[in-house]
Amino acid sequence: EAVLLPWRTLRQQAKSRLAEEEYQAMLAHELELERLQQGVLLQTLRGLSLFRGKSHNLLNYLSLLGAQQGPLSHAFHAGNHADVLKHAVQALIIESLKKKEKPFIVLDTHAGGGLYDLRGDWSQKKAEYADGIGRLWDERAQWSAMAPYLGVIEEMNQSGELHYYPGSPELSRRLARDQDKLALMELHNNEVEDLRANMGYDPRVAVHHRDGFEGLVALLPPTPRRGLVLIDPPYELKEDYFAVVDTLKKAQK
DSSP, X not given: OTTHHHHHHHHHHHTTTSOHHHHHHHHHHHHHHHHHHHHHHHHHHTTSTTTSSOHHHHHHHHHHHHTTTOOSHHHHHTTSHHHHHHHHHHXXXXXXXXXXXXXXXXXXXXOTTSEEETTSHHHHHHOGGGGTHHHHHTTGGGXXXXXXXXXXXXXXXXXXXXXXXXXXXXXXHHHOOTTXXXXXXXXXXXXXXXXXXXXXXXXXXXXXXXXXXHHHHHHOSOSSSOEEEEOOOOOOSXXXXXXXXXXXXXXXX
């Protein structure tokens, strides 16, 4: 933390006075420092009693640490090939739920900030969207099966230029009807503030500042009793894989 704090302060002031190449190098350095910090902590905790027994205890501890700084992965990967697949399927499931008049709920365990500016610093760092939604954007008329998903992105980019991309919360919000609901969970402080700013004005949306694995189990059974559960942690820690399985087992009980 002592190393990272000066970098966060510098980041806030640096863009106006650094050349773009220098600024991007600084952002990359900061990302590596945060990953190093988390990795060192994980290795240290392996020898402590926290790690013995259920690994979920360790996951919660690491998540709380991450809550002090906020994840970078959502903006880095927004609109990449994995997002295209995930969000296209998500949109089709929601459209299927809408075939009945009964309301439904979308529970999103790792909601992130909700929506993203692809021109922003983090999205431009690797520009992963260029090999994802960027490849489909100019050919979107050919992909009629993906119309619900692509239609939302078109609504967000009415100028015709691809500037904005919906995270799973914004995609759900735009596709949901007046009678439907969204329960969005996000643990990290920075992201949850963005999520509230982007989604909180909508009366159909409930934003929960909590661990998504714990939150999903706590919110079940939901009201209404039909809907979609989306579990997509960053998987930067291998414990996430075990936590997903553990959470699914608990959710089915």
